Amino acid sequence: MRRRPSFSARVARWQRRHGRRDLPWQSARDAYRIWLSEVMLQQTQVAVVIPYYERFVARFPDVRALARAAQDDVLALWSGLGYYGRARNLHRAAREVVRAHGGEFPRDFDSLVALPGIGRSTAAAIAAFAAGERRAILDGNVKRVLARHAGIGGDPASAAVSAKLWSEAEARLPRAGIAAYTQGMMDLGATICVRTRPRCDACPVADDCVARRQKRVAELPGRRARAARRRERTVMLVIVSRGEVLLEKRPSEGIWGGLWSLPEAAPGEDVPAVVKRRCGLEAASLEALAPFEHGFTHFTLEVQPLRVGLAPGRRRAPPPPMTWMPLSELRGAALPAPVRKLLDQLLRLQEFVQHREPHRRVGELEQLLLDVDP
16 A cells, blocks of 8 residues: 655645745745744734735835834834734844844744744744744644644643644654745645635645544634623723824833824713813813724723814923824824724815815814814
8 A cells, every 4th residue: 555645745745736835925035024924924814914014024124124113113014913012022023133143133943032022933933934944833723733633622722732732743844845844834724724614625634634534623623711701991082183183102011002092081081181181181072973892802992982172272282102193194103903093084084175175274174174173
């Protein structure tokens, strides 16, 4: 009887024939660009990542350019991609590469895993693609392939199951051709061995897949026991004056860390008092805008935007970390996606009115935009 090729040989052969070979970061073995793609692809689909990646490398073509950039510029390009800790770690890691490696992006696993935001699997992927280093990866897609093929049940995030999966990942490494195999595992999990309705008929390793043989494909990998999703509420204050909107920089850690957002108040709080105490402004009117929700990993945020009209008179400079930002500069600012969507409407209205009625004074334009007293 003819001996079946090894698991790794089948995966690598399938990748060479059917895998993805036209992704923008695959054209060169550039560790910097591979690193950018690997970080962006964490918890984000390829189709979403590609335009962000292309804009990023156009603005920061090498690690020195990224290290020189202000964090605001990095976050602005990242805006909408989510999980902003990735962008902050990206910036920190770039500066560490310049400091510790002379601006030469490392290609070996040990140097890579020491950088901020680069874990074991990401370091292994970069080392495999950039230097051909024989290392195992274990991202979410690869976990699913291995759990099904080896019949490993249980929560993949638990220490015991994770150890089994890492053991399988290490044991299946090929002696040569690590790049094709590594890409093949990624492609297999992303396009064939998907979470629902996997294409087992097109899988190169289906013949000896335990989950398929035992009819456990839908069961594997196991699911993490999730706590009930909590809900939080906040009030966002939309304050526009003289063609500018009041923004506040969020703390570097936590949700939307380091991004510009709208000032907030707690539900039920005295908003005019908050505006005076925190912003140094006098509120003359309040108008509730359409509420919306935004989902995070562990909770849902319910947002009630309030349009705040200001009393006539001299406008004082806001206390840090607040600033007045011209509506015309919002598109280049580092804003959370839902805040950007809310403010984009103001910008579209501004551009519409300026195009149709360019003779309008700023105060009249503001009145049209938000019914705010000039």
